[in-house]
Amino acid sequence: MRGKLALSVAAVGALVAAVIGVLVHDQTSATQLDTARRDLDAGLLAAVADYERMIDGGVLVNPPDLPDALRDAIETQPVRATFLDRAGEDPVLWAALRERPAAAPPADGVTTSGGGSAEGPATVLAVRQSYLPQTEALGALNRTLWGAGLIATGLGSLLGLLLATVGGRRIAGSARTAQRIAQGDLAARVRPRGRDEIARMAAAVNTMADALQVRLEAERRITADIAHELRTPVAGLVTAAELLPPGRPTELVRDRARTLRRLVEDVLEVARLDTAGVEQAEFECCRTSGLARQAVAACADQLPEAAGGEAITLTVVADAEVRTDPRRVARVLANLLSNALRHGGVPVELEVDGTVLRVRDHGPGFPAELLAQGPQRFRTAARERGRGTGLGLTIVAGQARLLGARVHRANPATGGAVTELRLPDGSDCARPNAASGPDAPPGGVAAAGRPGRVPRPATGPPPGVAPPRP
Structure with missing residues (x-):
């Protein structure tokens, strides 16, 4: 222009x-x-x-x-x-x-013809x-x-x-x-300057943003209120399902009740993440390898049926110390791994490369709409990647925003889908060599740079790690 x-x-x-x-x-x-x-x-x-x-x-x-x-x-x-x-x-x-x-005078006795004088x-x-x-x-x-x-x-x-x-x-x-x-920053506004057409366009953008913010806030408030009202009866439903006599119908009822409870909890978590000042990260120094192992253990325990007998491959290329909230990082990684297991293809790989945690599956890859617009709640991925609520990746984006981390999604040329979680470094940690969280490799996990198989542990997820959602 x-x-x-x-x-x-x-x-x-x-x-x-x-x-x-x-x-x-x-x-x-x-x-x-x-x-x-x-x-x-x-x-x-x-x-x-x-x-x-x-x-x-x-x-x-x-x-x-x-x-x-x-x-x-x-x-x-x-x-x-x-x-x-x-x-x-x-x-x-x-x-x-x-x-x-002037005419010359005639000579003596000479006249001109016609009686005139010659010129x-x-x-x-x-x-x-x-x-x-x-x-x-x-x-x-x-x-x-x-x-x-x-x-x-x-x-x-x-x-x-x-x-x-x-x-x-x-x-x-x-x-x-x-x-x-x-992209979701509803507080962004344009500063109109002058009274020309550009200033009127800026004012129109602000008016559109105000109207959009009011409508979205109303929708979020209604969704959060509905989830809050459903929380108590759903908890009662889960408790009642646990009292049913053993059998295949009971297992189906319990599974659906737990799924409904996770959905309600996810909706409430999204509502809290959308409200400024409600969720606060508790930062501490920890090792990325420990965070990865913690997430693998939680995901393997929570989704045994999705793994289909296949374990998650964990590879530690380079370990690093970061300053972050371990509980929230484990939540993010568990959601990414469960999303890869449910909607991608095995084997699912988790690679630790310094401050970058990379999750890769071997499925059909992310749809173009998701890569272009990012995750949207209640809008799942392409049909070939299975069914879901679309809340898992929304929670990932919200938690990453609280942590100051960056999430990047791509479809590599070799196939599948890759999601990268880039955490801030731990340069301000008081003890550069200290690590928090479980850092000793569990059984079956190879040393740094060498992949190994992680079997499903007999215990549940670590304390503070919520169940993952796609």
Whole structure:
């Protein structure tokens, strides 16, 4: 846009400069020629007067190089005429008249036919002067006009670029704010400046954001209220299901009741994450390898049916110390692993590479809509990746935001889906070599850089780790 606007202003400036230059050139040329004609005509009259008084005033009598056009003009009409001859190397301005002398007196005893008197031959009197000074002056004016036009075009281009830059920055700022709003930052607003169209567009973006925020807040509040109201009866339903006699129908009822309870808990967690100031992270120094093992143990215990008899592969390429909330990191990793087990394809790989924790499956990959827009609640992935509520990845995004971490999703060329969790480093930890959380490798986990199989533990998830959701 900036280039187009600058080119437009430059083109308009060049056009205006060209029009003004042509007008100035034509007017100056006409004025020069008229002035030179008048001066030369006055000189012709003075030279003719001197000629009649037999004084050499510089008049040319019957000049042989008189232009034919000028000769024809003075022969057809008894007038004085001027003519600019550009045929030669240098332009020459001519002024001429045709003088008919008085009739000579007849000789003694000689009469003219018809009783008249005989006239002498007509005489052409002319003066000329070089028109080269005027031509050179006009050429200098043309060069000046060209220079002024180029300067005006350059200044116009700079002015257009400046205006386009200022306007482009304002539009780009509005676009960035709109993008932040689309990504979920409902507090983002544009600062309108001035009263032009861009300011009105910025005000419209703010109005749209206000309306969107009010509507989303109402929807979130209703969802949280419904989940809160369902929490007590669902807890009673789970308790009642535990009292049923053993059997296949009882197991189905218990499984569905637990699923409903997890759904209610996930909705409440999303509501808390959406409310500023409700959730607070408790940071401490810990090792990324310990966080990974903790999450693998929780996921393997919570989703035995999804693993289908396959364990999760854990690879520690490089261990690192980070300052984060171990409970929330375990929650994020457990959701990513369960999402990969439920919707991707085995084997599921968890790789620890310093402060980067990478989860990969071998399924159909993330849908393009998820990669472009990010996770959205109650909107699951593509049909080929299975069914779900879409809350698991939403919780991942919210927890990562609290931790100051970054989540990146991609579909590698070799297939499957990869999610990277990049944690802040632990450079401010008081004890660089200290680690919190379980750091000793469990049975079956290989040393750093060497993959191993993690069997399902006999115990449940570590304390503080909520059940994962896809």
